[in-house]
Amino acid sequence: LDDANVERFCTLLADMVAETGTRFLVVTHHHLTMARMDRLYGVTMQERGVSRLLSVDLGAAVEMVEAVAAE
Structure with missing residues (x-):
């Protein structure tokens, strides 16, 4: 699209x-x-034959960035 x-x-x-x-x-x-x-899931392969599932809560990520920026 x-x-x-x-x-x-x-x-x-x-x-x-x-x-x-x-x-x-x-x-x-x-x-x-x-x-x-709201949330992202991904699969990565850092070494051959070993997959790893990743999850990111975008709302929590934004809060973390804002907290660091406020320091």
């Missing part, structure tokens, strides 16, 4: 979550889509 349609898609998801409480699993590499999500 182009950036304008990504924005519409993310707004639609946010509206559906607010209205219904539904949770969505979105698979994407698009940076704008990832920026609008």
Whole structure:
């Protein structure tokens, strides 16, 4: 999707979550889509044959950055 349609898609998801409480699993590499999500999951392979699952709570990450910036 182009950036304008990504924005519409993310707004639609946010509206559906607010209205219904539904949770969505979105698979994407698009940076704008990832920026609008509450949590990111990723799989990385630091050494051959060993995968590692990563999870980032974006709300908590923003709070950490703001706390460090306030110091």
